[in-house]
Amino acid sequence: MLSTLKPRPADKILELMALYRDDPRDTKIDLGVGIYKNADGETPVMRAVKAAEKQLWETETTKKYTALSGDPAYGDAMKSLVLADSVDHARVGAIATPGGTGAIRQAFELAKLANPDVTVWTSNPTWPNHVSIIKFMGLKNESYAYFDEASCTVDFDAMMESLKGVKAGDLVLLHGCCHNPTGANLTLEQYGLVADLIIEKGATALVDIAYQGFGDGLEEDAAATRLLASKLPELLVAASCSKNFGIYRERTGCLMAMSETAEQTPVTQGTLNFLNRQNYSFPPDHGARLVTMILNDDVLKADWMAELEEVRLGMLGLRQQLADELKRLTNSDRFDFIAGHRGMFSRIGATPEEVMKIREDFGIYMVGDSRMNIAGLNSKTVPLLAEAVAKICK
Known part of the structure; x- marks a missing residue:
């Protein structure tokens, strides 16, 4: 039975993860994987989740x-x-x-x-x-x-x-x-x-x-x-x-x-x-x-909401920084939409060929349709991305 199975197409994002992992450049940037990262590139456990897990560990009596x-x-x-x-x-x-x-x-x-x-x-x-x-x-x-x-x-x-x-x-x-x-x-x-x-x-x-x-x-x-x-x-x-x-x-x-x-x-x-x-x-x-x-729980919920707001505002700040940097480098408002988009992702309008060029020349990884994960950036890497986009996306 198993011998009749055919190879399945590789998931493009998982494929991109492998390419990024094998890239030896210290300056590489991963904007492909759809996961939140903080300024240090980590996906931390939220404070309220940690506190709830501790409470659960102390009070849980069954796994039924x-x-x-x-x-x-x-x-x-x-x-x-x-x-x-x-x-x-x-x-x-x-x-x-x-x-x-x-x-x-x-x-x-x-x-x-x-x-x-x-x-x-x-x-x-x-x-x-x-x-x-x-x-x-x-x-x-x-x-x-x-x-x-x-x-x-x-x-x-x-x-x-x-x-x-x-x-x-x-x-x-x-x-x-x-x-x-x-x-x-x-x-x-x-x-x-x-x-x-x-x-x-x-x-x-x-x-x-x-x-x-x-x-x-x-x-x-x-x-x-x-x-x-x-x-x-x-x-x-x-x-x-x-x-x-x-x-x-x-x-x-x-x-x-x-x-x-x-x-x-x-x-x-x-x-x-x-x-x-x-x-x-x-x-x-x-x-x-x-x-x-x-x-x-009022206390846990308030802390969770406060940390979630920090995450949200951090991403909005990165969006605005990127839009401003691109405006400065291109002397146009072409990329102003980035500040107006919401959430982790934006499609920046680059062609698959331009996305490939950005990856090859700058070690910046995004999905082929130019979807990028804003949460993969930090204040230091935003100028690197802006420079790559300004140079490649004509």
Whole structure:
């Protein structure tokens, strides 16, 4: 049986990691991997997470299973964090998942159960794993226009024109904040117009919110998701705690499914539980428990929010520094959009050939579509990147 297997294409980001690791230059810079790093190039354990782990170690008495959905307290905490009071929580089912990726996969599984003929609509571009999972599952995929390469901003008119092709029963995947890979976000008004179109078409929205707190603030970054929840009859939300809690390796995610009525919730919740059982049975609990402890403890939550704000402002400072340095070197406002983007990523508009040249000449590694991880920079490496971009990107 195994002899019939064929080689699979290498993951481009993992391939880039290997190239970076093998580069002997001391001045090399990794802007490819989508993980937060501080000014020292480290991904530290957040203070509140450390404190919660200590408390857990001292008080935990068992490692028995929780429930197919995970600990219900975790689902409640995530509903409050992401949805707040935008919807009656009695309408929302929730399951713990292995990371945000697990939540995305379970959302696709749920959509497939509800409509075997579902088409999943994804932005062009989107996180590559969205499309990879869709194709692997044998689902139909359509892309909608999103990013204008010339201005490096959202082309909203083209987006709305594309979405006119959405059919009843389709799933429209939206990024809740900090769009990956572009960093360019819709305005709240635009989210509202998208919601109106989804209602008109009889489709369902899936929000991928992986960076809450990394953009404009913890509450501000949830505003679009809450607006959609307040307007739409149904909504799926895939949330990740990897970035904003810094617990990447704990694989802590949550899928929330908002039904049209509270009476429908038991069926929705039961289906979510069933999907967990089919995929991995009981979800991991350690990261979810830490998140629950932090969100339900005023002291821990305040410290977590303060550190998350430090992270957010640090990235905004790097964005502004890079935009200013590029303006100085190019004597143009061509790269001003970098300061206006939000989250860890930006697409700087370089061609694959220019990206390769930057890598070869300067040892700066970014994805071939010119997506760069702002959190891979620090105040000392920003001028090095600016010099490379100014020299290569004509």
